[in-house]
Structures are given as structure tokens and as C-alpha cells.
Amino acid sequence: MLKPVASQPSIFPFGLRIDEPVATVTDLAVALVCGYAYVQMGRKYLHSRAQVHFRNYFLLVAVATTLGGLIGHGFLYAFSFAWKLPGWLVGIVSVSLVERAAISHARGLIRPGIARFFLALNIVEMVAILVITIATLDFRWVEYHNAYGLIVNVVGFHGYVFYRTRDRGSLIVLGAVVITAVASVVFTRHISLHQWFNYIDLSHVLLAIAAYIMYLGAIRLGRHEKSLQPNSPAQTEAHGRS
Structure with missing residues (x-):
């Protein structure tokens, strides 16, 4: 495993001090990718419930990473x-939105009670994590929330949708989650390539890639969304098999 390296020195362009400059820039790169995804999804007029959640997810991630880059790092x-809290809290809500997108996309293939349960649990878990994070100022709770949301809900529901329908959009979303998991390992294990490209920078680059792939998956979901709506033939078949 690569050894951790010293943190980046500050830079002073035009006399302005910027700490962790590469972390700041790469955080803003994630924000740019997510902002692009938000704008493009709006232009494509994709209005399924899952895609609305996805679009709002990209907006909140753009806000969270902008706050993280400027306030949390630079x-x-x-x-x-x-002051790290605002970015953390917006990020927590954003992950809850991508969870709701996954649950909404799968609603036509699962029992209504199961969908309602996970949608309610989504709110309860999010509020609990928000409160605990504010009380402790501990980023680990954000990581726990992200891990639960992505592994249990996003992987769980999109995995089930792909298993049942071979929905390529869901498969692409699953690929984005895999890259996000790699970014998490890089961050938690402090895997750095260089002082000027450390584990924070590398994880941000991977998250930017994951965000773009997530966007490709989100826009692809619309091609299958009708087969997943309530009272559709797919839903009727799903309930018949349950």
C-alpha cells in the first residue's frame, strides 16, 4: 500500500491564502460535474419521480462539494x-435523495408496503444522522450514512431492478456506486500518490467520475420507467409473483 504523505502546503496567489489547494480544486471539480448533470437533466425534461430525485441529488451534491471545497478545505x-457542518449536512440530504430515487424506481416491482417502509425509514435515518452529526461534529457519521444509503438502498433496489428487468440504467448506477466505494477506500486508508495529489485529491477525482457515470445511469432510467410505474403490467406481474 502507498504510504501517506505530508499534507499540502498553502499557496498564496495574489496574496490570498488557500489551504489544501488541490483538494479545493478537486472538490470544485465534483461540484462542476454535478452542476452539469443537474442542468442537463433539466434540459432533457426527464420528469419521472426517480429522475426528479436524481436531479435534486446532483444539485445538493454540487452545493455540498462547493461548500466543502471553499470552506472545508481552502x-x-x-x-x-x-463550519464544515453545512457541507456535511447538505451531503447527508443528497444521499437520502439518491436512496429515494432507487426506491421510487423499483416501486413497480415490489410490494407497496415495502416501498412505504423504506421511504419512511429513509426520512427517520436521515434525521437521526443529521442530529448526531450536528451534536458530535464527527464526519464518521456522514460516512456511515453514505455507506448504508448506497449499499442497502441504492445497490439493493437497483440490483433488484436489474435482476428483474435488465434495466441498463440501473446497471450503470451500480457501476457508479462501485467507483464511489473505491473512493471511500482511498479516503479511509489514506492512499496517496504524492504530496500534491494525496488521498483527498484522489478520492475527489474518483467521486467526480462516479458522479458523471451516475448521471449517465439516471438519464437512462427514463427509457424503462414506464414499466416500473404503479398499475403497470410489470407491477401487476411483480405482485402476482409475490
Whole structure:
């Protein structure tokens, strides 16, 4: 495994101090990718429930990573550690949205009670994590929320949809989750390539790639969405098999 390296020194363009400059730039790169996805999904007029959740997810991730890049990395010295919270909290809500997108996309293939249960649990779990994160100022709770949301709900529901329908959009979303998991390993294990491209920077680049692939999956879902709506033949078949 690559050894951790020293943190990046600050830079002073035009006399302005910027801490962790590459982390700042790569965080903003994630924001740009997600902003692009948000705008493009709006232009494509994709209005299924799952795609609305996906579009709002991209918007919130863009906001969270902008806050993270500017306040959490570049200019934290001008604030306090607690100012990391806004980016964290927006990020928590964003993951809850991508969970709801997965559940909504699968609603036509599962029992209505199961969908209602997971949608309610989604809200309860999100609120609990928000409260705990505010109380502890501990980023680990954000990581726990992300892991639960992506593995249990996103992988679980999109995996089931792909198993039942061979929905290529769901398969692409699953690929994005795999890349996100790799980014998490890079971050938690502090796998760095260089002082000027450390584990934070590398994880951000992987997250930007994952976000773009997630966008490709989200727009592809619309090609199968009608077969997953309530009272559709696919739903009737699913209930008959249950």
C-alpha cells in the first residue's frame, strides 16, 4: 500500500491564502460535474419521480462539494471547524435523495408496503444522522450514512431492478456506486500518490467520475420507467409473483 504523505502546503496567489489547494480544486471539480448533470437533466425534461430525485441529488451534491471545497478545505482558517457542518449536512440530504430515487424506481416491482417502509425509514435515518452529526461534529457519521444509503438502498433496489428487468440504467448506477466505494477506500486508508495529489485529491477525482457515470445511469432510467410505474403490467406481474 502507498504510504501517506505530508499534507499540502498553502499557496498564496495574489496574496490570498488557500489551504489544501488541490483538494479545493478537486472538490470544485465534483461540484462542476454535478452542476452539469443537474442542468442537463433539466434540459432533457426527464420528469419521472426517480429522475426528479436524481436531479435534486446532483444539485445538493454540487452545493455540498462547493461548500466543502471553499470552506472545508481552502478557507477553513477564516472560519471554525464547525463550519464544515453545512457541507456535511447538505451531503447527508443528497444521499437520502439518491436512496429515494432507487426506491421510487423499483416501486413497480415490489410490494407497496415495502416501498412505504423504506421511504419512511429513509426520512427517520436521515434525521437521526443529521442530529448526531450536528451534536458530535464527527464526519464518521456522514460516512456511515453514505455507506448504508448506497449499499442497502441504492445497490439493493437497483440490483433488484436489474435482476428483474435488465434495466441498463440501473446497471450503470451500480457501476457508479462501485467507483464511489473505491473512493471511500482511498479516503479511509489514506492512499496517496504524492504530496500534491494525496488521498483527498484522489478520492475527489474518483467521486467526480462516479458522479458523471451516475448521471449517465439516471438519464437512462427514463427509457424503462414506464414499466416500473404503479398499475403497470410489470407491477401487476411483480405482485402476482409475490
